[in-house]
Amino acid sequence: MKVIIIRYSEIHLKGNNRDFFESALISNLKNSLKKFKYEFARSNARYIIRNFDETVLEEMIEVIKNVFGVHSLSVAEEVETDYEKISEAAIKSAPSSGTFKVSTNRADKRFPIPSMTLSAEIGGKILEKYPDLTVDLYNPNNTVFIDIRENGKTFVYGEIIKAVNGMPVGTGGKGIIMLSGGIDSPVAAYMMAKRGMSLRAVHFHSFPYTSMQAKQKVLDLAKIIKKYALRITVDVVSFTEIQTAIHEKCPEEYMITIMRRFMMRIAERLARQNGAGAVITGESLGQVASQTLESITSTNSVATIPVFRPLIGFDKDEIIDISQKIGAFEISILPYEDCCTIFLPKRPVTKPRLSAVEKVESALNVEELVQNAMSNIESVTID
Ligand code: ATP
Ligand code: MG
Secondary structure (H helix, E strand, C coil), X not given: CEEEEEEECCCCCCCXXXXXXXXXXXXXXXXXXXXXXXXXXXXXXXXXXXCCCHHHHHHHHHHHHCCCCEEEEEEEXXXXXXXXXHHHHHHHHCCCCCEEEEEEEECCCCCCCCHHHHHHHHHHHHHHHCCCCEECCCCCCEEEEEEECCCCEEXXXXXXXXXXXXXXXXXXCEEEEECCCCCHHHHHHHHHHHECCEEEEEEXXXXXXXXXXXXXXXXXXXXXXXXXXXXXXXXXXXXXXXXXXXXXXXXXXXXXXXXXXHXXXXXHHHHHHCCCCEEECCCCCCCCHHHCHHHHHHHHCCCCCCEECCCCCCCHHHHHHHHHHCCCHHHHCCCCCCHHHCCCCCCCCCCCCHHHHHHHHCCCCHHHHHHHHHCCEEEEECC
16 A cells, blocks of 8 residues: 655654644644545654545645655555565665665564565565666665564655655744735745744735735735645735825935834734734845844834844845745736835935934824724735
């Protein structure tokens, strides 16, 4: 019978942590696989999937590979622990050319043949079948794995498929991702989900200056993030009143700086309302005027919870690579306006002094503007 073996990395598994980690991983796996029919079993530090429809095997592998916490997987033949059956399955899993070796693990010592001997014998049988193969014990192109379990069954497989690794979503607390329609913030979301964070998103939208397509674009990006973060709700905050007020009352070169501070305040309130302990942004040091150390200092100073910036040390090229890998890039580069592009100053301050920013901002009734924005939120749960 064909089965899928799922392995997780064991570094995180210390003491009580193990149950926490495993129950999150199992529930995330099941959640991601809910459209498939299969049987799920735990088997010392691995999970085994049996009785699935083989025509959707590739699709299932694609899903499992992207669940954070999964280290690797293999599609194996599960056979009775019987010499002939093991040989037959090993020949089926073997490559037909190149170099190979057989690697046996004998957990069941009742099986009479020692691992090394069995590997050598089965290797010989494979060579008889495929004369073009050569054995290479140290650096083979392919390895045929034979894993003799204690329950009278043996797994035989020829490939270990690497998965995303990371930590199961839900084991790393919860964060509010500030999601623009750009390239960076979906990547930042992915990075934190990879470390086990559950996510909720906030998007600032300046209708009618920014279009409904711009909002839809962000919801489409959230749908991509959901593939990795498993659940996500986007709070769409109307930002028009705040932007208009800044535009009217503050010098235009401070527009972006002050907008960022409002966004951060609102993100933090949403974090507190939703039991989240951090805010996440897609900032990368020096990328644009609002991402210099001075600008970040000015934005950060209104936050009282941790602000995670997982892309801070990344180049744009590196960010684009991940964006493409996670399938967000094509959506991110669609040309709709972002709220940051309206009332855009010709010369934004690149090194705002915090005291100057605070002074400029004092022309505004910050609390009232924040409260109005908080009462004008549309929450969209992506499904
Ligand atoms: P991105 O590609 O993520 O849009 P960017 O290079 O355009 O980033 P900025 O516009 O300076 O950079 O935004 C920096 C960060 O601020 C974004 O990564 C995002 O986390 C947050 N942000 C910017 N605009 C918005 C918005 N309209 N709604 C929510 N968050 C935003
Ligand atoms: Mg942007």
